[in-house]
Amino acid sequence: MAGKQNSVTYRWDTIAIAGVGLIGGSIGLAALERQLARRIIGIGRHPQKLEQAQALGAITDFATNLEDGVAEAQLIIICTPVRFIAQQVCQALAVSNGDAIVTDAGSTKQQIIDQVHQQAGEAAERFVGSHPLAGSEKSGAEHAVANLFLNRSVIVTPTSATNKIAQQQTIEFWQQLGSRTHLMTPAEHDQILAATSHLPHLLASVLAAATPDAALPFVSTGWLDTTRVAAGDPELWTQILQQNQTEVRQSLSHFQSVLEQFSQALDQDQWETLAQILALGKTQRDALGS
Template identity: 45%
Template sequence: MTAQWDTVTIVGVGLIGGSAGLALAKRGAAKKIIGVGRSDSSLEAAKELGAISEGTTNIREGVANADFVLVATRVSVIGNQLEEIDTCVRPGTPITDAGSTKQSIVDRWEQSRSSRKGRFVGSHPLAGSHKRGPQAADPALFEDKLTVLTPVESTPQSDTQSISAFWQLIGAQVCHLSPSEHDRLLASASHAPHIVAAALAAATPREAHRFTAGGWRDTTRIAAGDPDLWADILLDNAKAVTAQIENFSQVSDQLQHAIEEGDRPTLIKLLTLAKESRDALGS
């Protein structure tokens, strides 16, 4: 493949950023991939894996000559990083992020859109793992996975197209949602499920651990994710997450009541509804 960009800069070289770097390198899509990280050790690890060609801990230096910038860091810092990046990039540089929430990030950018140098469109690749760091990076992470773009009314179509092309080039499928719709739907599909998994893991007594098998381990896998990262996500999307927790609690209460009352028909009805919902997704 002919290189699409001379220089792509990836801010944050962990699982998502590292995987994007590996996918770009595998396809020869960028002549140079610059990684920006907090530590020399993580940058060196990413370089040894081939996810980046060079690294720096200075975000301003890292983005100054970039033709495309991906910010793959925690949602709690993306807003500040976008502000700093925008002061350093060349006018017209496409910028996107990989944050799991979108409303607060996009709103902050849009407040000063008219004076921006960069061309930002929010993104959220629905791919990941409870593992972290560049060592967990996978060049196939995004292949056939959905990436949500969150353009707003003032976003030029050409900006959305350039960000879409980036994700499609590394194998992702792309769809568009408003930032608010993204956060509402992802509260149900991703954020609240983490709460459920964490609650089950925390509520299971240690003496039962030796008896856990596939069901418990499958259900609680995501509870092994980074607590700091997940606290950022849940607090940033608090309203939508708490609404979904309330929905879950209502169904949980119905199940509990049916069990306590020995109400087999209602219990079967609720379990059947759950099975049909899960079966609709396929394997």
């Protein structure tokens, strides 16, 4: 399923990346910089954007057709918006070499993996769900950096049907980019990401939307830090929240219960209770370091 082994590193001959934006472009830059592949083929709908990614050194070749782009690849990485991932994974499994591994970089997992297993049949064993916990509110290959995944976590979500060789080689690939890998079930991933990514994005967007226009000229670092991720693509985040709706609702319900405690403490002059909630928040944040 992979390319040749040499004394320096484990190399793939050809890696295909569908969606050469911030994540896909950074994967390409890192893989080429670390000499993990001879060729990186970028796949997308817009030749001009692919030419830009090629000029930036994120890919060596490109194709505007998925079938052409994955034909010679041993590893295929789908980095498109979440609502397209399952369809493109199934297409890649159908038209690629029978030994090719397919993984993704999507922020949701259970719905994608369920759809792939329903539609791809036995070929679904070659799909290994992945989610690199890296990125920013920016998008596009022009923002890609080769060290984006260095010392960052990547969650890998195999199922009982996943081919063990494909699973291990996917894990090794992310580790070769400098990442720390963690195995979870798709359900565990979605539950954790609802609390640590999806709900925070929702809250940042709500805070930004609720801020009066007259107050905006006076915002400072607290508001800017808290709302930074609200600058992300609204369409993309609507897709993520839709796919992980159940888990996000559960996280939101828990948040609302804590917020209600805070509100009651504020209304009833219960400053000790309010201080305890603030202290717990500080403890949680301080535990992560800077």
